[in-house]
Amino acid sequence: MRTQPVFMTFKKDDIINFVVLMTLAFIIIPMTVKTDYWYTSILIPWLCLSLAAIGQQIVMGYTGQLALGAAGFMAAGAFACFNLVLRVPDLPFVGALALSGLIAAAFGILFGLPSLRVRGIYLMVATLASQFFIIWMIDKFGWFKNYDTSGIITTQDIVIFGKSLTSPMEMFFVLVVIVTVLTLLAMNMARGSTGRRWMAVRDMDIAAESMGISLLRTKLQAFAISAFYCGVAGALFAFTYLKSLEPVAFDIKLSFKILFMVILGGLGTINGAFIGAAFILLFPVVLNTVGNNVFHGSIDATIISATEQVVFGVLIIVFMIYEPLGMAKLWDSIKQRLFGRNSKESEAPVDQADVGKQGS
Amino acid sequence: MTEFLFFIEVVVGGLLAGTMYSLVALGFVLIYKASSTFNFAQGAMVFFAVLAFVGLMELGLPFVLAFFATVFLMFLVGYFTERLVLKPLMNQSEDTMLMATIGLGFVLEGLAQAAWGVEVRRLDLGIGDFPIPWIADSTGLFISALDLTAGTVSISMIIGLSILFKYTKMGLGLRAVADDAGAASSIGIPLKSIMLMVWTTAGIVALIAGMMWGARAGVQFALVDLALKALPVLIIGGFSSIPGAIVGGLIIGATEKVLEVYIGPFFGGAIEGWAPYVLAIFFLLYRPEGLFGEKIIRRV
Incomplete structure (x- = not known):
């Protein structure tokens, strides 16, 4: 079996998509979007959470391991980054970011170990351990928080090439660059032999093992890479969006949110991570706007947040029943209808093999 | 001597609190047994x-009436779950069902909050969360009356349900469905009503568990997180075993309390939050199917 990854190949469609997205990010958005609100409340958290969703996607969508601890790894990444910037003065921010991703990856390997023995709901419980343990550890050992007693720590400024970033637009650009690099990497892995191994394990792990795929390597690799993405996402989330560090921000609710992004966005697709994250972030905003503008505040905030929960829940059930491949598949179908056969060959069908059909 | 008494007290308190976890776990087991749906x-x-x-x-309903109204409500929840979630997803993999029930959980949480609001409510069952005087006098142990009641209720419910499963025709039908739903329905076991019954029973169990927890900690959203602790209980006891739910609950309850009291102070406390999960991981490594569960056999 070949072990070195296949290097990225790309088609015309990929280049077109890439160019379109980059133009959108670097030219169109900065020219049209002027208010800080859009950057600080929508675009920045969207990119951060999309990155975390890619991490969740790798372990759940591609490798088929039900994990529910993304927020724990995000917390590990965020606090690692804080401590690295604080304690290692000469380290550039990107270096700190990469290192905190690696620290999160170490946790990923540790808590991914049970996946060698168990799957499904059993694994979910094992990964919950990581969620609760990491948050508790950060909370209880003052060193991680630099012995800050107020509970809320302000993050340091992001310094890149000696210049500290302050405006939301600059942060957005940095995020776009980091997210683009990591997304391309993830797509490369998913399309290459690494991703093929993940998917083989997802579709039938025993069969994959008897074909010579090392379950130990493949699963732990998926957990490590997933946790790396979550760790980097967590650090970025804290440094660019929250601007503060508190373990509570990374509680189990965030893990559920990321899980929903992946399920609704479409399991086993990279673009699903972005679509899902956009939906989970935007829907409450839309709901609040409707609540405030159409009903002029006559609806209680409790009702609005409850509605949000009900809608997410109903959507998950509906998607499980009618479109287990999520919004990414819906998007593909729409594209196909609009552009005809042109886009039909753009996505290899193997990438979206049904996650739901495994096991039993 | 007082050292030892204190240890006994911690263990007994833990065991009794553990039965509360068992109550929540029992609901999981019922549904898992009948439909292998988690x-x-x-x-x-x-x-x-x-x-x-x-x-x-x-709203002014008396205790008994409110109880039965809620039971009816849980019957409706079961009915709609069966119709709208379980039936369309029949023959799907366990993971798909699991994700759908996560969605269902969010729907229920949202509906409950929309209907009744988010503030913490007090639930007074007439049983105080304070030590029982005569036990304290005779043995020197401080055991909460509420804990003792919860323990008694859980154990009697578990015994009752075990009898129901083992000796009644309904229970036999249920076990047949659990074994092979297709074969069971082909010999005329009404799949739908069995499912409905199981979900209603699970609803009643949920209500009683909620009343016990609510009387202790107030009726609030944190109950959902507490219920997550039933997961390690299930891992230790096995997903398909009713006695497993109680044994698992006892193990988790006692270990959690003992660890918290004796080891916790060295780490700044609050290790209760993750200790059950880590304990569950160790059990998983040695006995993935749990103490009482059936062995999992998977084929290509």
């Missing part, structure tokens, strides 16, 4: 049921 929404059902119960009491 119902992640059980925690939300606990919250939903007890919130509805307290809400109805606030």
Whole structure:
């Protein structure tokens, strides 16, 4: 079996998509979007959470391991980054970011170990351990928080090439660059032999093992890479969006949110991570706007947040029943209808093999 | 001597608190046994049921009436779940069902909050959370009356349900469905009504668990997180075993308390939050199917 990854190949469609997205990010958005609100409340958290969703996607969508601890790894990444910037003065921010991703990856390997023995709901419980343990550890050992007693720590400024970033637009650009690099990497892995191994394990792990795929390597690799993405996402989330560090921000609710992004966005697709994250972030905003503008505040905030929960829940059930491949598949179908056969060959069908059909 | 008494007290308190976890776990087991569906929404059902119960009491319904109204509500929840979630997803993989029940849990949590609001409510069952005087006098042990009641209720429910499963025709039908739903329905076992019955029973169990938890900690959203602790209980006891739920609950309850009291102070406390999960991981490494569960056999 070949072990070195296949290097990225790309088609015309990929280049077109890439160019379109980059133009959108670097030219169109900065020219049209002027208010800080859009950057600080929508675009920045969207990119951060999309990155975390890619991490969740790798372990759940591609490798088929039900994990529910993304927020724990995000917390590990965020606090690692804080401590690295604080304690290692000469380290550039990107270096700190990469290192905190690696620290999160170490946790990923540790808590991914049970996946060698168990799957499904059993694994979910094992990964919950990581969620609760990491948050508790950060909370209880003052060193991680630099012995800050107020509970809320302000993050340091992001310094890149000696210049500290302050405006939301600059942060957005940095995020776009980091997210683009990591997304391309993830797509490369998913399309290459690494991703093929993940998917083989997802579709039938025993069969994959008897074909010579090392379950130990493949699963732990998926957990490590997933946790790396979550760790980097967590650090970025804290440094660019929250601007503060508190373990509570990374509680189990965030893990559920990321899980929903992946399920609704479409399991086993990279673009699903972005679509899902956009939906989970935007829907409450839309709901609040409707609540405030159409009903002029006559609806209680409790009702609005409850509605949000009900809608997410109903959507998950509906998607499980009618479109287990999520919004990414819906998007593909729409594209196909609009552009005809042109886009039909753009996505290899193997990438979206049904996650739901495994096991039993 | 007092050292030892204190240890006994911690263990007994832990065991009794553990039976509360068992109650929540019992609901999971019931549904898992009947449909091999892991119902992640059980925690939300606990919250939903007890919130509805307290809400109805606030509307002025007497205790018994509120109880049966809530039971009927849980029957409706079961009915709609069967019709709208389980039936369309029949023959799907366990993972798909699991994700769908996560969705169901969110729906129930949202509905409960929309209907009754988010503030913490007090639930007074007439049983105080204070030490029982005569036990304290005779043995020197401080054991909470509420803990003792919860323990008694859980154990009697578990015995009752075990008898129901083992010796009644309904229980036999249920076990047949659990074994092979297709074969069971082909010999005329009414699949639908069995499912409905199981979900209603799980709803009643959820209500009772919620009442016990609510009387201790108030009826609030945190109940959902507490219910998550039933997961390690299930891992230790096995997903398909009713006695497993109680043994698992006892093990988790006692270990959690002992660790918290004796080891916790060295790490700044609050290790209760993750200790059960880590304990579950160790059990997983040695006995993935749990103490009482059936061995998992997987084929290509």
